[in-house]
Amino acid sequence: MKNRWIALYVENDVGVLAKVSGLFSGKSYNLQSLTVGTTEDETVSRMTICVASDDITFEQIKKQLNRMVEVIKVIDLTNVPLHMKEILFAKVLRCTTADKEEVFQIAQVFDVQVADIGKDSVLLECKLTERRNNELIALLRSKFRHIEIVRGGAVAIESISTSCR
Amino acid sequence: MDITGRKLFVRALQEEGVDTIFGYPGGMVTDVMDELYKQQDIRLVLPRHEQALIHEAEGYAKSTGKVGVCLVTSGPGATNTITGLADAHYDNIPLVCFTGQVPLGLIGNDAFQEVDIVGMTRSITKYGVTVRSRRELGKIIKMAFHIARTGKPGPVLVDLPKDIQLMPGDAHYPQSVSIRGYKPNEGVHVGQLKKAYKLIKSAQRPLILAGGGVLLGNAQEELRRLAETMRIPVVTTVMGKGALPSGHPYYIGNSGMHGRYAANIAVSECDVLFSIGTRFNDRITGDLNEFAPKAKIVHIDIDTAAISRNVVVDVPIVADAKLALEKLNEWAEPKNTKRWLEEIRALDKENPLEMRRDKGMTPQMVMEGINAAFDRGIITTDVGQHQMWATQYIELNEHKKFITSGGLGTMGFGFPAAVGAKIANPDQPVVCITGDGGFQMNMQEMATAIAEDAPVIVCLLNNQYLGMVRQMQQLFYGKRYEATCLRRRTTCPPNCKGPNGACPPYLPDFMQFAKAYGAHGIRVERETEIAAALAEAKSYTDAPTVIEFLISSDELVLPMVQGGNPMSKMILK
Structure with missing residues (x-):
């Protein structure tokens, strides 16, 4: 079992997301994350999908996706150079002044933006790789008791000349 | 000139050459029904239940090769079709099922007889769609027939909101349709096929396993030619039965859970298994680790997803059965399989399919x-x-x-x-x-x-009795016939072990x-x-x-392989 990535071009129609996600639940595939949005062609949406599976199951997933009428193209991103980022909001609550100081330092080290601030809370807006986001969450957890996390799932595009995942 | 959706619906069916519809009326299809009343080309068959309606359309489609057309109303009319649609999906029967739907503006309001039938049938149809604009009606019906009948056939569901049926719009019904995400496989990879042929040619104990795909692809004749030219014995799946006439000298029988002994042993003993148009269902393979253990496996199927799903194969080929067999027949040369055929015949003599003939009707x-x-x-x-x-x-x-x-x-x-x-x-x-x-x-x-x-x-x-389950109870559950006796009433003793002479009629x-x-x-x-x-x-x-x-209540289906066991481990008596 390892994480694998798929870019999926689908018809931008009602029910397509339900159909794709239904395949994963119906056949017990282990869906890790799925993001979707329209592309430069507004009739087409592109999904970035992460699944945890073995080789045989992954082959099967790609075939099953491919045979859906609404699926236009399946691209296996697992071993492709690409740029992949995930948006994440992290709110640290009930901060003392010292806590805030520390959040700022962490923000600086992770190169993320402080998007909002209040009397005793700070909001970080992160656009990092998924792994880096995991590390950030782990760090915040170890330092602060009251945090709130919202993650968007990864979005990926194939590289031109450099890559980052 | 613009025409109503209901008029275009009937025109579309006429242009598709539909001669029969299996239809059951209801509030959300009265308009198209009324339109059907006005024409004579299409016969409307009225079943007495929508599940049966779908099965009737399946019988129609399977016996003619044409698309079976169904028309039911929204809500319960639609939900009653679900079992039938799942059946057609599993056995790849081309159907187009039209379901009435509440008007677009009412969808989502829990209106009377409203259900999300497209959502409910998403995993048991080849394609399903609600028509959301009158402009798309013609294109969607064309797509539905195209998708149902091409590639690996299957049921398509088209949900027709009531207002779409009434709305005026384009009278044109397209002659063709191009779907960017749907391009059924049409060719065959000759390189792979050559590999397959080499494998069969070098085999000492080759075996053909023919599934329902051979019949769907109308490839019986090509299969017979290949078997005869190369002298290869043939076993079939349940769905493949009839791929070779049952009296043919190279036909062994069905393989699988209730297959013929010689057929199952042949699968276990062959050195090359040439399988075509089967998805290696668990009823065919039994314990996957012991399926065809000595064989290199060739697998031809039109459905990419059927290949290397259950059984990992040596030569996968995505192709239509008829095309692939035609190509193989161009190369086919006689093989000497005399000993292998004799061996199989001896196996069959050892354990033939035969029921007792000494007492009563079997x-x-x-x-x-x-x-x-x-x-x-x-x-x-x-x-x-x-x-x-x-x-x-x-x-x-x-x-x-x-x-x-x-x-x-x-x-x-x-x-x-x-x-x-x-x-x-x-x-x-x-x-x-x-x-x-x-x-x-x-x-x-x-x-x-x-x-x-x-x-x-x-x-x-x-x-x-509900005999198949009763058989399992008899063999594996200590004759505890729970819920399988169809004579049982509340007056019966709680722990009945079978007929006792005092049974109700x-x-x-x-x-x-x-x-x-x-x-x-x-x-x-x-x-x-x-x-x-x-x-x-x-x-x-x-x-x-x-x-x-x-017939007698305790008649068993034998031989049998218990679920999960290897196919060579058969219960014979």
């Missing part, structure tokens, strides 16, 4: 009677013991078709499927082999059969049932009456006939 005798009575026609089955006996003992040739519910195993399938097949083939004898359990699941269709002048012959094997009386509908009824209790009963049934062309064969 299912085998009924099947032999049917074989003798019909040398052409269509045979449908329901699901259960009688179905397995039929797959074991019914003989098929080029003029006989066999229609059964293989993948989903839907009780209630056989009788309506026969009615649908008879409607499509009035000149052919249509025989439904069924059991007393499955027949009761859709026997209301007797009204349809009478009304639509579809005089089918129902061969009902009555063993007074069987219900219903199928002879009275036949009479109630104006059908013929014949009851057969002894093997000596079989031939005469079938001859009598054949003579009735005015109405269906129910022949009830009273």
Whole structure:
């Protein structure tokens, strides 16, 4: 079992997301994350999908996706150079002044933006790789008791000349 | 000039060459029904239940190769089709099912008879869509027929909101449609096929495993040629039965859970397994680790997703069965397989398919009677013991078709499927082999059969039990016959272990049932009456006939492989 990535071009129609996600639940595939949005062609949406599976199951997933009428193209991103980022909001609550100081330092080290601030809370807006986001969450957890996390799932595009995942 | 959606609907069907619709009315389809009233090209068949409606369309489609067209109303009309659609999906039967829907503006309001039928059937249709604008109606109907009949066929559902049916719009029905995400496989990879051919050529003990794809692809003739030229024995799956005439010298029999002993051993012993049009269902493979353990496997299927899913194969080939076999036939050269064929014949002699002949009527005798009575026609089955006996003992040739519910195993399938097949083939004898359990699941269709002048012959094997499950209880559950005795009533003792002489009478009386509908009824209790009963049934062309064969309750389907065991480990007696 390892994480694998798929870019999926689908018809931008009602029910397509339900159909794709239904395949994963119906056949017990282990869906890790799925993001979707329209592309430069507004009739087409592109999904970035992460699944945890073995080789045989992954082959099967790609075939099953491919045979859906609404699926236009399946691209296996697992071993492709690409740029992949995930948006994440992290709110640290009930901060003392010292806590805030520390959040700022962490923000600086992770190169993320402080998007909002209040009397005793700070909001970080992160656009990092998924792994880096995991590390950030782990760090915040170890330092602060009251945090709130919202993650968007990864979005990926194939590289031109450099890559980052 | 603009026309209403309902008018375009009928025009589309006419342009698709539809001659029969299986339809059940309701609030959300009254408009298209009204439009059908005004024309004479398309016959509307009124079943008595929407599940049976789909099975009738399946029988129609399987017996003609045409798309079966269904029309039901929203809500319960639509949900009643679900079992049938799943059945068609599993067995790759081309259907287009139109469901009425509440007007667009009411969708989502929990309106009367509103259900999200597209959502409910997403995993059991090849494609499903709600028509959301009148402009798209023609294109969507065209797509539906195209998707249903091409590639690996299957059911397509088109949900028609009431207001779309009434809305005026474009009168044009497109002649073709291009779908960017749907390009069925049309060619065949010659390089892979060459690899496959080399493998078969070098084999000492080659075996062909033919599935339903051979029949769907109309490749029986090509398969026969390949087997004959290269002298390769053939086994079939349940759905592949008929791919080679059952009397053919190279035909061994069905393989799988209730397959023929020699067929299963041949799969275990072969060194090259040439499989075509099968998805290696668990009923065929048994324990996957011990499936065809000595063989290199070639797998040809039109569906990419069927390949290397259950069984990892050595030479995968995505292709239409007919195309691939035609190409192989160009290269095929005779092989010496004499010893291998003799070995298989010896296995068959060792454990032939044979039931006792010493006391009373057996299912085998009924099947032999049917074989003798019909040398052409269509045979449908329901699901259960009688179905397995039929797959074991019914003989098929080029003029006989066999229609059964293989993948989903839907009780209630056989009788309506026969009615649908008879409607499509009035000149052919249509025989439904069924059991007393499955027949009761859709026997209301007797009204349809009478009304639509579809005089089918129902061969009902009555063993007074849900026999397939009873068999499992008998063999694996200490004869605890929970919920399988169809004579059981509240007055029976709680821990009944089988008939004891004081059992309540069987219900219903199928002879009275036949009479109630104006059908013929014949009851057969002894093997000596079989031939005469079938001859009598054949003579009735005015109405269906129910022949009830009273068979023993404890008759088993043998041989059998217990689920999860290797196919070579068969229970023979």
